[in-house]
Amino acid sequence: MHELYTALAEYYDAIYRRRAERVSREIDFVEELFKNEAEREVRRILDLACGTGIPTLELARRGYQVTGLDLHEEMLAVARRKAEGKGLNIEFIQGNALEIDFDKEFDAVTMFFSSIMYFDDSAIQELFNSVNQALKQGGVFIADFPCWDYSYYYKGQNNVVWDERKGDERLVITDWREVEPATQKLHFKRLVQIVKPDGSVRAFMVDDELNIYTVREMRLLAEKHFRRIKIYGDLHELRPSDRRYWLVAVK
Ligand SMILES: C[S@@+](CC[C@H](N)C(=O)[O-])C[C@H]1O[C@@H](n2cnc3c(N)ncnc32)[C@H](O)[C@@H]1O
CATH class of the missing domain: 3.40.50.150 (Vaccinia Virus protein VP39)
Known part of the structure; x- marks a missing residue:
């Protein structure tokens, strides 16, 4: 899933x-x-x-x-x-x-x-x-x-955090990417936090393996x-x- x-x-x-x-x-x-x-x-x-x-x-x-x-x-x-x-x-x-x-x-x-x-x-x-x-x-x-060179996207940082909106919900998205040089696998990790106007938060963690x-x-x-x-x-x-x-x- x-x-x-x-x-x-x-x-x-x-x-x-x-x-x-x-x-x-x-x-x-x-x-x-x-x-x-x-x-x-x-x-x-x-x-x-x-x-x-x-x-x-x-x-x-x-x-x-x-x-x-x-x-x-x-x-x-x-x-x-x-x-x-x-x-x-x-x-x-x-x-x-x-x-x-x-x-x-x-x-x-x-x-x-x-x-x-x-x-x-x-x-x-x-x-x-x-x-x-x-x-x-x-x-x-x-x-x-x-x-494969993700340092370009991250400009020396380990992760990227950004905000988006969907209707009245706010999304806080945090991405990490880890490259396994020997296998050329990319581990793509993402935390998505969905913040409702009442302050309640739902969080989802994505952990994907991709091929470089x-x-x-x-x-x-x-x-x-x-x-x-x-x-x-x-x-x-x-x-x-x-x-x-x-x-x-x-x-
Ligand atoms: C990064 S999204 C890209 C979606 C779309 N092409 C776009 O440009 O926005 C990757 C998509 O690949 C689909 N996907 C992954 N493996 C697949 C497979 N074996 N067959 C069909 N779709 C697949 C996922 O369900 C997902 O929707």
């Missing part, structure tokens, strides 16, 4: 408010990749690990025919409600990205916001296989992932499954100082 995607699903968009605010810039970049990298016109998209649909809804708003898939029904409930509220017709499916069984149905498959880090060396190969199978010839797989990939490793792994690979930096061509990467893999 993953608290961030279950008990806290209703708070996900508030926790990631700043990320949600920049999603339109991310999708501008993704549309450029569709135009410049895909070898077919992109109309139908499978958004894997779609969560509460932050990028999924933006893609649908721009006229793409989108299917969103996620492991957690609680996340999908939020996504469905948001799509309905905006009058967007998106198919949402509960399922495991490793067990999808689409056959050459999509022009593009996306996996946003570091979700690819849930897949270890063996699972990521299964994922690439399933994605490849789901793509039409010339279709493109796009996934973003961060740099360098740009070179991601390229080498993806090369086994796709015809053409390019890794971009943070919404532009890869630069040495980039801290977020975009895998672009063409079938």
